[in-house]
Amino acid sequence: MRLNIYETDVLVIGGGLAAARAAIEAASEGAKVAVVAKAPIGKSGASTMAGGGLAAAIDIERDSPAVHYEDTVAAGRGLTDLELAKILAHEVPARVKDLIDYGVQLEREAGKISLRPTPGHSNPRQIHSIGGGVGYLLPLRRKALSYPNVSLHEDVMAFKLLEADNRVAGAICYDIKTGELDAFKAGATILATGGYQELYPLSSASVDMTGDGYALAFEAGAELVDMEMLLYYPTALLSPPSVRGALLLYEFALHERGLGARLVNARGEDLLETYNPLPVRDVLSRRIFQEIREGKGTANGGVYIDMCLSPRSPDDRARLLLKRDPFSSFLTSVGLDVANSKLEIAPAAHTVLGGVRIDAHCRTTLPGLFAAGEVAGNVHGANRLGGNALSETQVFGQRAGLFAARYARESTGRAELRISDEQIEDAAQPVLVATRPKAAPLRPAEVKQHIRQTMFECAGPAKDEKGLLEGIRRMGEIIDSELPRVHVDASPAEFNYALQEALEARTMAYVAQVVCQAALVRRESRGHHYRIDYPRPDDSQPPYRTRAKLQDRNLVVDTFSVSQNGEFGR
Amino acid sequence: MSVQHVEVSLVRHDGSVKRYQVEYEDNLTVFRLLNKIYQSQDQTIGYRHFCCKLGRCTSCLVRVNGKVVQGCKELVAPGSDLRLEAADGDRVIRDLAIDFEKEPPRNVPIRRIEM
Numbered sequence: 001m002r003l004n005i006y007e008t009d010v011l012v013i014g015g016g017l018a019a020a021r022a023a024i025e026a027a028s029e030g031a032k033v034a035v036v037a038k039a040p041i042g043k044s045g046a047s048t049m050a051g052g053g054l055a056a057a058i059d060i061e062r063d064s065p066a067v068h069y070e071d072t073v074a075a076g077r078g079l080t081d082l083e084l085a086k087i088l089a090h091e092v093p094a095r096v097k098d099l100i101d102y103g104v105q106l107e108r109e110a111g112k113i114s115l116r117p118t119p120g121h122s123n124p125r126q127i128h129s130i131g132g133g134v135g136y137l138l139p140l141r142r143k144a145l146s147y148p149n150v151s152l153h154e155d156v157m158a159f160k161l162l163e164a165d166n167r168v169a170g171a172i173c174y175d176i177k178t179g180e181l182d183a184f185k186a187g188a189t190i191l192a193t194g195g196y197q198e199l200y201p202l203s204s205a206s207v208d209m210t211g212d213g214y215a216l217a218f219e220a221g222a223e224l225v226d227m228e229m230l231l232y233y234p235t236a237l238l239s240p241p242s243v244r245g246a247l248l249l250y251e252f253a254l255h256e257r258g259l260g261a262r263l264v265n266a267r268g269e270d271l272l273e274t275y276n277p278l279p280v281r282d283v284l285s286r287r288i289f290q291e292i293r294e295g296k297g298t299a300n301g302g303v304y305i306d307m308c309l310s311p312r313s314p315d316d317r318a319r320l321l322l323k324r325d326p327f328s329s330f331l332t333s334v335g336l337d338v339a340n341s342k343l344e345i346a347p348a349a350h351t352v353l354g355g356v357r358i359d360a361h362c363r364t365t366l367p368g369l370f371a372a373g374e375v376a377g378n379v380h381g382a383n384r385l386g387g388n389a390l391s392e393t394q395v396f397g398q399r400a401g402l403f404a405a406r407y408a409r410e411s412t413g414r415a416e417l418r419i420s421d422e423q424i425e426d427a428a429q430p431v432l433v434a435t436r437p438k439a440a441p442l443r444p445a446e447v448k449q450h451i452r453q454t455m456f457e458c459a460g461p462a463k464d465e466k467g468l469l470e471g472i473r474r475m476g477e478i479i480d481s482e483l484p485r486v487h488v489d490a491s492p493a494e495f496n497y498a499l500q501e502a503l504e505a506r507t508m509a510y511v512a513q514v515v516c517q518a519a520l521v522r523r524e525s526r527g528h529h530y531r532i533d534y535p536r537p538d539d540s541q542p543p544y545r546t547r548a549k550l551q552d553r554n555l556v557v558d559t560f561s562v563s564q565n566g567e568f569g570r
Numbered sequence: 571m572s573v574q575h576v577e578v579s580l581v582r583h584d585g586s587v588k589r590y591q592v593e594y595e596d597n598l599t600v601f602r603l604l605n606k607i608y609q610s611q612d613q614t615i616g617y618r619h620f621c622c623k624l625g626r627c628t629s630c631l632v633r634v635n636g637k638v639v640q641g642c643k644e645l646v647a648p649g650s651d652l653r654l655e656a657a658d659g660d661r662v663i664r665d666l667a668i669d670f671e672k673e674p675p676r677n678v679p680i681r682r683i684e685m
Binding site: 001002003004005006007008032034039040042043044045048049131132133134148150151152153154155177181182204206207208240241242243245246247326327329330333334335336421424425428432443445488489492494495496497498 | 583595596597598599601602608609613614616617618619620621622623624625626627628629642643645663664665667669670671675676677678679680681682683684685
């Protein structure tokens, strides 16, 4: 197998909005930048699937960053990182200006940028791109490539970080297009790889979200915080299979001033007392899960959004859908009559709130390693407001790019980093091992399926100690006796997706273990984390984070007070 | 009701044609059909697995019976016979997966090792 060695000042791992923004900033600082994305930018990842809403207090007459900050903190149920939330709210208006400079087209009315109301935000502050996530990504991709010092490597998956001089010094990657390996020696490395939603059977996110960044950071020894905090979007389609996981915007579908549809269980009973205001995401998800747990859900484990119960006329509903719901035209194209249907929905794994611990400079606890966007935790807390995810990508993407470029400039140059060929070959093992013959081979897709099933049964939306311990046991079994049996033919070398899946299955198993362990340690319910055996927030101590890290090859989980987040103790 | 099927001829990167039979289901799309083949019949078929669930990203572009379409939005009729080919024959990586990169990476390797 051939391995290509590259050198760069800043390596950006990821292909979404945080990665693209980081690349732009690092390049504008004069750094030589390489971006490795598992699939093409704008045709992969979580950002591509975004509806396009981005929260920013840009209406200086009626709104302010201070109020945006307060709303963000209130939604976070005590777990918001106050320093990071302040940065988010105060810097996002400037980042919106950048987006406009890059050529992003925003929805406007009479020339003025439209601002939509969103549950949990005190003022209308959600801007929308024309073309959703792709409407942001393509101009950002173009902007990044306008710098001659940016090199874009699409269809390249990072699977192991490299270390030199006691710091992170790049990554080794699998080139899906060629089947070769690429090692990047880098002065600074930025993780912007998104979440781990693929650990669950119903996800509104992309198949790419296999938790790669968490595994990379964790294996190298970085701290992960609040990994149990997974945000559910309350209303994703359960069926038909062609559109499973597609979002139905409840903020619009259920609102009195929206479509006015009703949320009902399998018996036709209404689930909500009021549709104005609507509950925020964690409250509504919990309400739906409760209904399903009590046996009042559908056979598939869902409830319905019934459009026919709306006081609006069918024509009115169809017109509104076309105008205001970016998701519904896709559903229509696969043959669903959205405006006149009873749609089977359930809460879906939507965004990961916890992640790689960062400070205000997007530094992780490992020198040379930075993180931004969804993979970083925990900016938002135990719940996140709609629109704040895209804000996070721009604010922290910019910061990660800036501070990583500075770090690369001020520390050992990329050429001086000493990484031996033996070290590189050792790092390449996961790919080499997957293609070796096995006695009782397993397909990687099967192992992924086992992981998802285990997580659904043992670490789903309603957790308890017994289930989590069982999940940890079963995940240990998968790691010990299933992962070593994963087999993929080495040929053909080009676009061997099964080999990518073999790497992802490994990643997912490790991340799943961390999620189970962190959920076990959080003996309380808070925001999107719900424990049946501890149904209330633990008010006996100040809000705390769970922290997972690898110590002497063992996974260790403890907790620390939220107020100590910026203190890394180095 | 008897189970209905869809017949699929998939043109591979080397020009050979492989045939599959897939069970029909409601709202079956070409993209879903490829997932069904990959999951339960043949993990060697090459196509892009990403779906934005919005019908927007065009990652799933594919030629169906001669016409280039988005696989995620292309409905399949029960009993139909489909010929699937790469959307752009000049940019095939393997089977249906095509290369979307307009230019190769600017960075070139400083050296190579064979393992």
